[in-house]
Amino acid sequence: MTPVTRGEPTLQAIDLTKRFPGVTALDSVSIDIHPGEVHALVGENGAGKSTLIKLINGVYGADEGELRLEGEAVAFAGPRQAWEAGISTTFQEINLEPFMTVAQNLLLGREPMRGFGLVDVKKMNADAARLLRRYGIAFDERRPLGSVGVAVQQMIAIVRAVSTDAKVVILDEPTSSLEPNEVEQLFRVIRILRDDGVALLYVSHDLDEIFELCDQVTVLRDGRTVHTGPVANITRLELVATMLGRDVQDVRSSGKTAFDIEGRRIGEPVLSASGLSRYRVLSDVSVDVRAGEVVGLAGLLGSGRSETVQGIFGLLRLDDGEIKVNQVVLKRGSPAAAVSEGVGLLPEDRKAEGIVPTMSVKDNITLAAGRSVAKWGFVSSSKVEEIVGKYVDRLQIKVTDLDQSVGELSGGNQQKVLLARLLCNDPDVVLLDEPTRGIDVGAKAEIQALIDELAVGGLAVILISSELEDVIEGSNRVFVLKEGMVVGELQGAAISEDAVMDLIAHAVTDARPESA
Numbered sequence: 001m002t003p004v005t006r007g008e009p010t011l012q013a014i015d016l017t018k019r020f021p022g023v024t025a026l027d028s029v030s031i032d033i034h035p036g037e038v039h040a041l042v043g044e045n046g047a048g049k050s051t052l053i054k055l056i057n058g059v060y061g062a063d064e065g066e067l068r069l070e071g072e073a074v075a076f077a078g079p080r081q082a083w084e085a086g087i088s089t090t091f092q093e094i095n096l097e098p099f100m101t102v103a104q105n106l107l108l109g110r111e112p113m114r115g116f117g118l119v120d121v122k123k124m125n126a127d128a129a130r131l132l133r134r135y136g137i138a139f140d141e142r143r144p145l146g147s148v149g150v151a152v153q154q155m156i157a158i159v160r161a162v163s164t165d166a167k168v169v170i171l172d173e174p175t176s177s178l179e180p181n182e183v184e185q186l187f188r189v190i191r192i193l194r195d196d197g198v199a200l201l202y203v204s205h206d207l208d209e210i211f212e213l214c215d216q217v218t219v220l221r222d223g224r225t226v227h228t229g230p231v232a233n234i235t236r237l238e239l240v241a242t243m244l245g246r247d248v249q250d251v252r253s254s255g256k257t258a259f260d261i262e263g264r265r266i267g268e269p270v271l272s273a274s275g276l277s278r279y280r281v282l283s284d285v286s287v288d289v290r291a292g293e294v295v296g297l298a299g300l301l302g303s304g305r306s307e308t309v310q311g312i313f314g315l316l317r318l319d320d321g322e323i324k325v326n327q328v329v330l331k332r333g334s335p336a337a338a339v340s341e342g343v344g345l346l347p348e349d350r351k352a353e354g355i356v357p358t359m360s361v362k363d364n365i366t367l368a369a370g371r372s373v374a375k376w377g378f379v380s381s382s383k384v385e386e387i388v389g390k391y392v393d394r395l396q397i398k399v400t401d402l403d404q405s406v407g408e409l410s411g412g413n414q415q416k417v418l419l420a421r422l423l424c425n426d427p428d429v430v431l432l433d434e435p436t437r438g439i440d441v442g443a444k445a446e447i448q449a450l451i452d453e454l455a456v457g458g459l460a461v462i463l464i465s466s467e468l469e470d471v472i473e474g475s476n477r478v479f480v481l482k483e484g485m486v487v488g489e490l491q492g493a494a495i496s497e498d499a500v501m502d503l504i505a506h507a508v509t510d511a512r513p514e515s516a
Contacts, residue, residue, distance in 0.1 A: 008071060010035050010199035011056070011087070011168045016065035018051055020408075022400045025051040027223045028065070033168060033199040038190060040210045040231065041203045043220035043243055044440035045410030046398060049203055052220070053170055057082045057089055070167070086167035090157045090174060098146025098153075103128035105145050106160050131163050135189045154178060155186065162193055169193060170201045175209060176438050187213055205440050207236050221245055244442055259294075259452045259474040266476065267291030270460035271343070271429045276311050276321035282484045285311075285321075289429060289460040294451065296475030297464045298500045304484040305464045306348050309431040312462075313338045313345040326428060339368065342428035346418055346435055348464075350411075354418045357407025361399050362388045364406045364417050369424045391420035395450065412443025419450065429460040436470060448474065468497055483509045 009032040018026040026048045033039045041049055054060045056067065058076025067074050069085060076082040079089070096105045103125045104111075112123040128141035137155055145153060154174060162169055171190070175183045190213060193200060202214055210217060211231060219227040219242045227234070227242045234242075241247060269290050276285040282304050289295040297305040310316035312323055314335040323330040331337040338345075347353035355364055365388050366373050373383045388402055395416040399409065406417055415435060422430055432451065436444040451474060455461050465471050471478060477491040480503040487507035490499055 007035055009033060009068075010070060011201075012066075012068040013052065013056065014066045014068065016052065016055055016062050016067070018055060018060055019063050025223050026055070026062075029220065029223070029225050030065075031201075031218050031225070031228065033201050034216075035167075035197045035199050036194055037215040038194055038200045038202050038213055040214035040217040041201055041220070042205070042210065042217060042239070044442045045412035046222075047220040047243075047410075047440075048223040049220055050172075050410075051223075053089065053172060053201075053203070056087065056170065083164070086165070087170065088161035088164055088166035088168070089170040089172065090154075090161045091172045096145055096153060096157055096160075098144065100145060101142055102132075102139060102145055102156055103141040105156060106131055106141070106163060108160075110164075131159055135159055135162075135192060136185065155182070155189075158186065158189060162189070162198070166198060168199045168201065170203070172203045173205070173438055174202075175204065175206065183209075205438065205444075207239065210239070211236065219243055240441055243440065259448060260456070261294075261474075261476060263452070264292045264294075264455050264476065265458075266293050267458065270326060271312070271462075272324045273308075273312050274322050276308060276323075277319050278307065278311065278316060278484075279319055280484075281307050281316070282311060282318070285481070285484070285486050287462070287479050287486070289462055291428075291458050291460050292455055293476045294455050294461040294463050294474055296471035296478040297462060297481060298468060298471050298478050298504075299481035300504060301466070302483075303481040303504075305481055306433050307484070308481070309345060309433055309462060309464065313343060313431060315345070339425060339427075342426075343431065344422035344425060344427035344429070345431045346415075346422060346433055348433040348437075350414055350418055355406050355414050358405060360403045361392070361397070361406050361409070361417055362402040365391060365420045365424060368421055387424055388420075391423060395420055396446065410439075410443070412439035412447070415439060415443070415447060419447070427459065429462070430454065431462045433464045434466060435463070436465065436467070468500060472497055472500070480504060480507075482507050485509050 011033040013029060013031045015028045015030055016026055017028055029048060029052060043049055051060065055062050057079045058081055059079060074085060076085065106128045107124055112120040112127065114120040125141050132139055132141060137159065139152065145156060158171065158174060174186060178186060190200060204210060214231050216229065217231050217234065218225060221243060267290055269288055272288040274286040276282050285304065285308055287295065287308065297308060299305050307316055311318050314333050314337065317333045323332065325341040325343060328341055330341055356367065362384060366384050369387065373380055373387060392399065397413050397416045397420065406414060435451065436447050451461060451463065463471060463474060472495055475495060477489060478495050478500065479486050480488045480490065480500055482504055487509065488503040
């Protein structure tokens with residue numbers, strides 16, 4: 001996989017250091033990215049990956065060190081300058097215009113023009129179609145971007161990034177919203193770029209992707225470079241141990257799942273949802289969960305997993321169905337009613353639907369606390385400090401202080417802040433949609449352990465994860481969904497990856513769900 005002759009680096013970061021008040025985010029970090037190579041950047045959340053990317057793009061200025069592009073020292077005043085110099089970056093959060101067409105998004109800022117300052121729409125569409133064909137993407141360039149799913153939008157964002165004759169392409173968690181077939185399509189695009197001599201920096205928490213796609217790997221830990229070298233020269237176990245700063249033997253001995261199903265004592269039913277229906281989204285979906293139980297929802301993207309919990313919580317308006325919490329019928333379409341009856345939801349997209357990045361950790365945690373921190377309409381500062389301190393300690397949230405903006409935290413710590421917000425309301429049932437998406441292996445294990453702790457403590461948990469292994473290992477029962485319908489229920493020893501995939505592959509459904 002690794003080229004025989006590497007040549008001179010396209011991009012070099014040399015002893016980059018970045019300090020923020022009370023913390024050194026990067027400490028003398030160096031990395032060389034060569035033409036025709038895919039260089040993986042890995043590390044736990046908070047290791048410094050995002051800071052390094054922002055330094056490269058000119059979002060931050062380095063306190064010490066130097067950045068070189070094709071041997072020349074550079075210092076960008078912002079992402080626009082970096083882009084003009086040949087550095088294109090796609091982030092995990094898609095930054096496109098949903099009301100514009102695919103073609104307009106692909107060529108934004110460089111549209112072909114005709115007389116009187118007007119855009120040549122015909123040529124723009126033709127150029128966009130040619131770009132899509134170049135990278136094997138079959139899609140109508142004239143459609144509004146917002147009319148397609150997140151996965152397609154992610155692919156469009158990547159094509160836009162690489163369509164500018166970029167010298168360096170940085171991909172930050174590009175597969176987080178993609179299904180397996182879409183991941184393979186993305187990999188084809190990346191391999192085309194590598195063959196064209198582009199230097200690629202690939203940030204991912206998925207070890208399978210690293211070992212399938214990447215030539216080199218650099219590991220950051222606590223803001224420092226702790227390893228760099230060919231992927232072929234390190235094992236998966238060694239890579240995880242390096243990321244965590246532990247011995248290989250320690251990682252091997254603790255490699256078992258953080259879930260402990262045997263330790264749970266299953267109690268009475270807490271939540272029962274029956275006949276949930278929404279035109280062309282859900283059809284007669286029924287699920288239930290008992291105290292001390294983790295129930296998994298499995299299925300492919302678009303199967304109705306997220307829509308089921310959104311319907312239970314009241315975010316998705318249902319055409320029909322009944323939801324009971326502790327035998328009390330819940331008012332449909334009312335998140336306030338769900339919260340008041342002891343239901344909490346961790347949303348799928350923590351950036352768009354969860355955290356308020358400009359607000360403090362303290363305010364994010366207590367955002368929905370309501371009566372637990374207030375009396376007679378007045379918020380008790382001492383109660384806020386008590387509750388926030390309790391959950392910061394319990395969930396081991398890494399912060400400089402409670403007034404730190406939550407947007408400055410790593411993905412794993414942001415997820416813990418949202419979990420703390422849920423627990424503030426002392427819920428009876430929690431709906432966890434992708435609780436470990438986009439976080440590192442260490443934070444993932446911590447959140448898995450917390451989920452297990454919640455269940456052992458008597459909470460009822462509904463768990464959704466794109467990583468089927470998490471659902472299988474962590475669930476007492478699993479409902480399998482396909483095209484908005486429940487096509488099977490598995491429990492105990494019957495829960496396996498083969499059983500889930502068999503149901504998805506062979507269950508017969510009637511086209512798309514209609515209203516009940």
